Amino acid sequence: MTKILVADDDPNILKFITINLTEAGFEVIGATDGRDALRKLENEVCQLAVVDIMMPYMDGLSLIKEMRKTLDIPIIILTAKGQIDDKEKGFEAGTDDYLVKPFEAKELLFRIEALLRRYNIDTDKQVIQVGDVHIDIDRYVVTVNKKTLKLPLKEFELLQALATHPDQVFTREHLIDSIWGIDFEGDNRTVDVHIKRLRTRFNNLTDAIKFTTVRGVGYTLETVDT
């Protein structure tokens, strides 16, 4: 299990990150300021750190300076737009990556995966396996019977959403909210169309999964017992 230290004084952001990283399969060590972070680091061996630059007691830059004395793990700096001025830029170069707030969960995950790869830390690769279908979240690639299948984004996201909890019914509303977002004004039929496209793709490739309609409710990724 890959452990990630997350230091941010804003409980909402901390929570936001925690939830997303946890969902992605990481273990999160949370800290609300620099001192807290250092204390936690004494007891926990983390493989990566995500650090907000603005924090009370001990700010992010000082924290990083301290960490660098003893630790050699990749660090991602969180920063508000325009917060990094030239003087700090030299420092920023020392860190491994930075992310400007507000950022997307997806973006953070992507950076983390990239850094872990670069550092050859073997992240428990996030692969959802359902039957002989492997869904590689990192690479946006699906493998069926060792054959790779490249799906368009929306179809991939839909598959991923369903595959996270196989055999469980998701309503169209749920799927739309989680894939297209809350402000999507469009029609529910959109989901149907993408389901149809997924069905067509998987049609002759595998019998292990089935996109099942639950009339009046929604859709399920059904696993077929062999």
Place this chain on the structure above:
Amino acid sequence: MTKILVADDDPNILKFITINLTEAGFEVIGATDGRDALRKLENEVCQLAVVDIMMPYMDGLSLIKEMRKTLDIPIIILTAKGQIDDKEKGFEAGTDDYLVKPFEAKELLFRIEALLRRYNIDTDKQVIQVGDVHIDIDRYVVTVNKKTLKLPLKEFELLQALATHPDQVFTREHLIDSIWGIDFEGDNRTVDVHIKRLRTRFNNLTDAIKFTTVRGVGYTLETVDT
């Protein structure tokens, strides 16, 4: 018993949610505004909160901000479409899920189950078992003797309603109200027809349950002792 705090100033919505969550087996703590909610939370340990964003005295966002200081439970925000503007979006990210009004009771239940799963709060088993009949609420599937049975929605709901309290008599009115809703204009015979359909389906599959008529009153799902 999973307790859920529901904060909404509209008594109709509060009632609507309360009824549905209660029927789904949750215990509901209702509050009509933010302050009320906080007061209730001092005395009750809730596992999840459903919060309307527009409330008097203390609006939903402030309430959530307060809750976050001391509590770590998943929160579902109720919001009208377009009500979340950019400034609030950062906050929204901090919460766990949101639902756009108007929403379906079923949809709310789905979200709640999903969040409870994500937080590993063991939600009361989502499988109702009566004899050798397993009713899987998440999957909308019924299993009899390891054989799966897919029921049409209304039949499933009827079975579910009866199976929640086996050996208890439900009047047709009660069943109609809880399945079809109080606005249903139709005939009581509708229940009979669906009972008949259920009987036909389970006819050769199991002897463990029986749909019994209580003349002049209603129906029971009778369990047969072996």
Place this chain on the structure above:
DNA sequence: TTTATTGTGAATAATTTGGTAAAATTGTGG
């Protein structure tokens, strides 16, 4: 530009649903 992706609307298909009425059952009083 060419190609691929994505969402929409509309036609079509499939299934579910509710009502109806006749048949069957049940309970009651004679």
Place this chain on the structure above:
DNA sequence: CCACAATTTTACCAAATTATTCACAATAAA
């Protein structure tokens, strides 16, 4: 035990609902 009324069961049909599919336009990517 029988007739009768009340109630329930059942089969069937038509309407309503819901899902599938396709073609196309808009947009984004190559």
